[in-house]
Amino acid sequence: MTLRVLTVDDSRTILAMLHHTLSNAGFEVLQAEDGKQGLDLLKAESVDVVITDINMPVMDGIEFIKNVRATGQHNSLPILILTTETSQDKRDQGKAAGGTGWIVKPFDPEKLISVIQRVVH
Amino acid sequence: MSDLDDFKATYFDECSELLTELEEQFAAIEAGERDADRLNAVFRAIHSIKGGAGAFGFSAMVGFAHAYETLLDYVRDGRVELTDEVVSLCIRANDIVADHVNAAQSGDDLPADYGADEKARFDALARGDSAEDEEGEPIEDFDIEFTPVMVNLDAPASGEAPVEDAFEAPPMQAETGSWEIRFTPHRALYARANDPLLLFRELAALGRMQVVARLGEVPPLSDFEPFAVYCSWEITLSAPELSEAAIREVFEFVDGDCDIVIAQAGSAPFAGASFEDSPAVEAAAAVQDEPDLSSLLALTDDEMNGGPLVADLAEPVAPPEDFAPEPEAAPAGAQDAFEEAPALSFTALAEAIQPAPPPQAAKPAMPAAKALPTAGEGEEGHRSVGVQSIRVDLDKVDRVVNMVGELVITQSMLTQQMDETLRARYTELVRGLEVLAQTTRGLQDSVMAIRAQPVKSVFSRMPRLVRELASKTGKKIKLETIGENTEIDKTVIEQLSDPLTHMIRNSADHGIEDPARRLAAGKGETGTIRLSAEQAGGNILIIVEDDGAGINRERVLKLARDKGIVAPEITPTDEQIDQLIFAPGFSTAEAVSDISGRGVGMDVVLSNIKKIGGSVHVRSWTGKGTRMTLRLPLTLAVLDVMLVKVGGGPYVVPLSSIVETMQCSRANFERVPSGGRVLQVRGEYVQVIDLGQRFGLPNAVPAEEQFVVLCETEGSQKVALVVDDIIGQQQVVIKSLEENFERVDGIAGGTILGDGNVALIVDVQGLRSTHIHQNAA
Amino acid sequence: MEALSLRDDMSDKSAAAGQNSLQLIAFSIGEQTYGVEITTVREIRAWNGATPLPNTREFVRGVINLRGTIVPIFDLRARFGDGQTAPTKNHVVVVMSVGDKWVGILVDAVSDILTVNRDDIHNVPEGNAIDTELLNGIVTHDNRMVGLIDLHAVVTGAKMDG
DSSP states (O other), rough: OOEEEEEESSOOHHHHHHHHHHHHTTOOOESSSSSHHHHHHHHHOSSEEEEEEEESSSSSSHHHHHHHHSOOOOOOOOEEEEEOOOOOEEEEEEHHHHHOOOEESOOHHHHHHHHHHHHOO | HHHHHHHHHHHHHHHHHHHHHHHHHHHHHHHHHHHHHHHHHHHHHHHHHHHHHHHHHHHHHHHHHHHHHHHHHHHHHHHSSSOOHHHHHOOOOOOHHHHHHHHHHTTOOOOTTTHHHHHHHHHHHHHHHOOOOOOOOOOOOOOOTTTOOOOOOOEEEEOOOOOOOOOOOOOSSSOOOOEEEEEEOHHHHHHHHHHHHHHHHHHTSSSSSEEEOOOOTTOOOGGGOOSSSOOOOEEEEEOOOOOHHHHHHHTTTTTEEEEEEEEETSSSSSOOOHHHTOOEEEEEOSSSSSSOOOOHHHHHHGGGGGSOOOGSSSSSOOOOOTTOOOOOSOOOOOOOHHHHHTTTOOHHHHHTOOOOOOOHHGGGGGTTOOOOOOSSOOOGGBBBBTOOOOOOHHHHHHHHHHHHHHHHHHHHHHHOOHHHHHHHOOOHHHHHHHHHHHHHHHHHHHHHHHEEEHHHHTTTTTTHHHOOOOOOHHEEEEEEEOOOOOOHHHHHHHHHHHHHHHHHIIIIIIOOOHHHHHHTTTTOOSEEEEEEEEEETTTEEEEEEEOOOOOOHHHHHHHHHTSSSSSSTOOHHHHHHHHHHGGGTOOOOOOOTTTTTOOOOHHHHHHHHHTTTTTEEEEEEEETEEEEEEESSOSSEEEEEEEEETTTTEEEEEEEEEEEEEGGGGGEEOOOTTTTTTETTEEEEEEEEEEEHHTOOOOOOOOGOEEEEEEEGGGEEEEEEEEEEEEEEEEEEEESTTTTOOTTTTEEEEOOOTOOOOEEEEEEHHHHHHTOOOOOO | EEEEHHHHHHHHHHSSOTTTEEEEEEHHHHHTEEEEGGGEEEEEOOOHHHHOOBBBOOTEEEEEETTEEEEEEEEEHHHTTSSSOOOHHHHHEEEEETTTEEEEEEEEEEEEEEEEEEGGOOOOTTHHHHHHHEEEEEEETTTTTEEOHHHHHHHSSBBOOO
């Protein structure tokens, strides 16, 4: 069964790079440009893991994660945060909102895949 | 092109959009609009640019962008005040970032200290060094030594992935390999969708593992709380050279959501009062197999799907409004709900806490779900519902545009074939063709609209240009832009940038006077350049005008005579002198500055515009200013023309230029002293150009049987073209002559007629201009 | 209009030929034979008229429509200074790519495909200015002298001066 990943980021470049790495690794990739789009997509699609940026227009990553968890339907959906921040602050915020783990941007492709494998069955 | 190149191209595309947005947002911020949305938007823009720069290894850019981004972060937080000084600093910084992007794109290097002043100022502001003393809130030292990690997307990384620096515990006794781990997850661990089973799986990959589950805490069912955690585990793990750091890395994400004790095997025996007297359950002690804890974990995991664990998260959030309503086991009071039913049997309990049906099955039950959109490019995966636009490859659009163009020609040809007899006999056919013509026209307009974009993207580069020019020339110049939302075909827009740049440079260099001269002339110190775009009839008009000194006609004429562009005995009108600035090789700059004197002049501007079927006209008022008008076709592809014959060959004249046509026998020609001919039309004398003569073609038809096509060009100047025959109106598709050949004087381009032959487009404006320099007409 | 498309065959033939040999398409102007490297040729068409271009030299015959693109036609005879061709349906236009442009050359007839050895190519003898300008070399094949056309030279200098 192909694993499905939802990638949420307002940067076209990042979405393209994620798509490239993930589909080469055999994942099916869905894309959204901000938290609201991501949320809408989750209503209609089932995914196995989410990768989301923090800084996005309309609805940022923190709000997105909070909203996903609040639906009650995605409590075991792993959500990974993409962050360029080296400070602890954003990661803590993400975790507090319900995030599962994180990946530092710019991401190393192998590391990305291994982190995903770490949080998904 | 490698994938990396593709991504770079996407990145640079994105940067260009982001830079345009930065320019716009800061223009608004400068004007006083400083709301949170804007500040967030500019932060995100720099954040994205920095992110990509890091990924591709543009280290110079990263350093600068990081300092800028940090400042913007502090500004949006309110930690740094957004003074006018800061705004100006940021505007300068935008230019610096743009330079970095361009350098990265072209592979050039900027000087090492490029932007150092601005960066230093950012750092200072972020540290809190401002003019006023701030209240003691200490601003944390942010990490300027940020090192970007360059991404190699193609080759798999050999060797180990870099170890995350998120650990708290320093690695102890790194190389010996036997460890005992006690692991007790908290509720929050599950709330964040972490899974002990996965953690164990990862641990098992590190070495030989044995796991023992401690179930002493598990209460009787009557007290059982589905969301609480009762299990803990003791794990022994050994492998040669297994470090504590490696183990801690496995628990990286759940740090804080569990109790974890890691000790060297044998050094701290598994103690812990709570476990000693509880029955230990030996779980599977597999060597490399997954511990079979799933049956034990099933209860604690799956029932979590029954309701939101809002209580465990930082702040409770109301579920999004339009989301489907929850199944009964809903809100934060889940705990209470179960405590109220103490005497439930296990089966009843199991039924009450049914795991939520797997998501696939849930789909049809969700009233809020919308149909899956399949719009957009398959290669990019799904786009979510409610998206306003799709990205389409320009190639695909071009193909459609070309096909519609061919359709237009074919339809036009069909209509042409209808001669009088056919028309009389097949009225239905005629009507059908008329409808076809209308529909095709509508289709064409719609298709061209797809490719149309606001000129904003080109206009947005100009403010920076003007800033640079002002600073380089020492003049004070203000730029006004009007009509940026006017839409033009995308391919035309791309051709606009160079000509506009030249024209603005020209205004700044030659038009606007320096402040002292302006004051002496009774003008304000700051000169204005106004850039505007509007639709006028079937064209787009782009006007660059300034309130400078106007064209110095004496100097221009003298230079033109010196260069032999104008013959000595000819006295051009003011307007003709103005147009001379477009003559090849013309430049009035005595000191050729590095701004406008790069070896290209206004003649290049003119030819570039002509290439896309447009025209340029200049008007000047001495002491008051200069206005240059660019007239561009709305659509590149299809042109309405009048088909004529000259010397036996087909030529077309753009319909938009034609005022009227008449037969030569009826025309009122007169000779002028210089040897040319003029035509008298309603009291006006109009220059006559015999196309056959101009094009060196033999006259196929005697003079009286020729026709005159009266045309109006820029500046309402008229010219009368003499042709052998007038065939009729047509729509044609414009094709480039320069693609395989080169520019030909007097010819604006080529077209393909319905019969497949090439007809040349007469360059009316060009013919008129060069007419000054020729004696014979 | 007849059109022979050689593009598909060409790469095979070049591959088949050895390193030191050259494959040419030979054509004639009057009694003279000329050749161009086969890899430059895109199409061979029968002459079917051309729209004349004003303000160009006498050897620029005009332009034609090649599947929606405008391609200029050069009269090779006129280029060599031998007067203008009076083309009929039997004359031939060889469409070639020169740099990034496509151009057509009007010739009397196309003869055949020759394979010559690079070592057999001589320099153009001094004396005839036009030949030196327009030819890259001369090679003998089957007792015929074949002039190797320098395409870039042929297509430059097409505009009227002044």
